[in-house]
Amino acid sequence: MKNIIALVCGLTEGLQLGDNSKAAIMTRGLTEIARLGMKLGLIQ
Numbered sequence: 001m002k003n004i005i006a007l008v009c010g011l012t013e014g015l016q017l018g019d020n021s022k023a024a025i026m027t028r029g030l031t032e033i034a035r036l037g038m039k040l041g042l043i044q
Contacts (some may be wrong), residue, residue, distance in 0.1 A: 002029075
């Protein structure tokens with residue numbers, strides 16, 4: 001999943017959407033990875 005987030009961050013860079021957009025995507029992506037980890041029982 002981290003590679004998907006990295007890909008989308010690269011797209012935001014290419015589209016020149018700015019640092020705030022990139023930060024929002026990374027923050028949301030990390031939240032989703034943590035949520036998935038909790039569902040799978042990898043994180044408590």
